[in-house]
Amino acid sequence: MSSGAAGGAVLRLHHRPGELTACNIGHLADCKGRLAAAERETGVAFLAGEMLRQGCGTSCPSGTRRRGAGQPSLSGRDGAAVRESGGHGGHGAADFQGESGAPPSRDQTRGKGMSMLSTLTAFLAPVLLATSALGAQENWPQWRGPDGNGVSAAEGLPTNWSQTENVVWATALPSWSGGTPVIWGNRIFVTSASETDSVTPTAPAEQPRQSRGGGRDPGGESLLLICFSKSDGRELWRYQLDVGNQLRRKHNDTSPSPVTDGEHVWVATGAGVVTALDMEGKRIWRRELQKEYGPLGMNFGYASSPLLHEGRLILQVLHGQLTDDPSYIVAFDALTGKVVWRQERPTDAVAESPDAYTTPALLEHGGKSQIVISGGDYVTGHDPLSGREVWRAGGLNPERRGNYRVVGSPFVVGDMIYAPTRKRPLLALRAGGTGEVTDSHLVWKWEGAGAPDVPTPVSDGKYFYMVDDKGLVTCLSAPAGTVVWGPERTALGTVSASPILADGKVYFINENAVTTVLAAGPRFEALATNELDGSYTLSSPAVSGSRLFLRTGTHLYCIISE
Structure with missing residues (x-):
């Protein structure tokens, strides 16, 4: 692992220990707005909480009263109230300095602490409430965002851009990937192969490494997790997860997206190596699915992203084309890597149809959680505490064909479960069933034109948007399927990335890094077509605050509105 300086964003509020001035009180409304803006960059909820814990005041430094007393000094890109710390491990850290430049001691603040705490609580409570509501918008912690369905409540997102317009920064990447960027606070995590031929190939002789296929180079031998600063795109660190990168027809072994909770990040590779790291790139634990449970037997390599739920990291392995081993779901303790449970997932699918490249979805219904798995001709719901199957729906492959591997993932919106398959049928199921629910909980089924093979659709519960692999977009009624x-x-x-829905817009990006932006709603309205670098692009977009993040075959872009 190589490491750069950790660039955690730091909001600096100058103060005199124990002092809350009338000047500050008079300008707290303005300060709240600035704090909210800063939270979009750095996570101010943590900062405010630290202020309350330490009993720090917010008095005005000299020379700032004309500007608005009590306002934080603004610096950095786009006027954000942030500075990058020079030390390693500065993510989310608040740096409080008195006028002498030193932090206050507990003795200095003890006398006035309680009085000041109550005052600060009164004035900062609205800020904390507002910023906690913003949390899901600020973080994109997994593939397809906070709820795993591609929907964000963010506002002020860009509509138009190019390589020279509305790009805050663009960072070159070692190689291409199907993995989506995931974001927490000021950190962005991406998977990537190393630069081509940057290390000597070490793939096993019985599985010779493919150097080319379909006109694409798979990238270098090493499989990497790279951490970037969200504010300016600097690389903070990179970690080598494994070696032996392979080209798997359209994708390589970096397709699974990471998942993070803001304290750790977890990632799997196409060879089934699962790694947990802290936010500084230090490895916590590592598991190898193939060594423990047998070879991965899907035809085109492992591509499912992990799901994090209540301290468990859940992975699915749905295969059968190249193995007689059963498909299974496994849950690891997220902090220790110990196996919590492992359950086989039976199927009577034949030939290639047991294979699935989908990612599990989380269903919350009736006060209980379930893990939704799609592939092998069935959609199933599982108890996250044990992995036990709770319900099962057929219908993904009604003609029992042997080539119905599934790529598009299931997703949940409210009480509806949507499950695409190899183009059609596409199923909409009602949550709440047990046992066999193929007929009892089927709400609608789409068998017409426009259904996708690879991209996963997106829905806000009212409208359902799907793009087929050739770029044709169809909008259905989400409740009725009409x-x-x-x-x-x-x-x-060609389109392989999955669309996202945010700010009244639907974003579709094709394999040439061209993004079409449509107005969400009952009328087809193309708002913009935006070109970038033209490189091979499989990654779905990500959103954080009012910024859009696009990962092409060569670069990671941070894009803002005009």
């Missing part, structure tokens, strides 16, 4: 509009043509080109 056509609202489409299929409509977007930018020409």
Whole structure:
């Protein structure tokens, strides 16, 4: 692992220990707005909490009263109230300095602490409430965002951009990947292969490493997790997860997206190596699925992303084309890596149809959680405490074909479970069943044109948007499955990335890094077509605050509105 300086964003509020001035009180409303803006960059909820714990005041430094007493000094890119710390491990840390430049001692603040705490609580409570509501918008902790369905409540997102317009920063990447960037606070995590031929190949002789296929180089031998600063795109650290990167037709062994809770980050590789790291890139634990449970037997390599739920890291292995071993679901203790449970997932699918490249979804219904798995001709719901199957729905492969491997993942919106398959049918199921629910909980089934093979659709519960692999977009009624509009043509080109829905817009990016932005709603309206670098792009977009993050085959872009 190589490491750069950790660039955690730091908001500096100058103060005199124990002092809350009338000047500050008079400008707290303005300060709240600035704090909210700063939270979009750095996570101010942590800062405010630290202020309350330490009993720090917010008095005005000399020379700032004309500007608005009590306001934080603004610096950094785009006027954000942040500075990058020079030390390793500075993520989310609040740096409180008195006028002497030293932090206050407990003795200095003890006398006035309680009085000041109550005052600060009164004035900062609205800020904390507002920023806690913003948390899900600020973080994109897993593939397809906070709820795993591609929907964000963020506002002020960009509509138009190019390589020279509305790009805050662009960072070169070692190689391409199907993995989505995940974001927490000021940190972005991406998977990548190393630069091509940067190390000597060490793939096993019985599985010779493919150097080319479909006109694409798989990238270098090493499989990496790289951490970047969200504020300016600097690389903070990188960690080598494994070696032996392979080209798997359209994708390589970096396709699984990471998942993070802000304290740790977990990631799997296409070879089934699962690694947990802290936010500084230090390894906590490592498991190897193939060594423990047998070879991965899907035809095109492992691509499922892990799901984090209540201290458990849950992974699915749905395979059968290249193995007689059963499919299974496994849960590891997220902190220790110990196996919590492992359950086989039976299927009567044949040939390639047991294989699935989907990612598990989380269903919350009736006060209980379930893990939703799709593939092998079935959609199933599982108890996250034991892995036990609670319900099962068939219908993904009604003609029992042998080539119905599934790529598009299941996702949940409210009480509806949506499960795509190899183009059609696409199923909408009602939550709440037990046992066999194929007929009893089927709400609608789509068998018409426009259904995807690879991209996962997106829905806000009212409208359901899907893009097929050729870029044709169709909008259905989410509750009824009837056509609202489409299929409509977007930018020409193959689409593999999944769309996202945010700020009244739907974003679709094709394999040439061209993004079509549509207005969400009952009328087809193309708002913009935006080109970037033209490189091979499989990654789905990510959102944090009012910024859009796009990972192309060569760069990671941070894009803002005009």
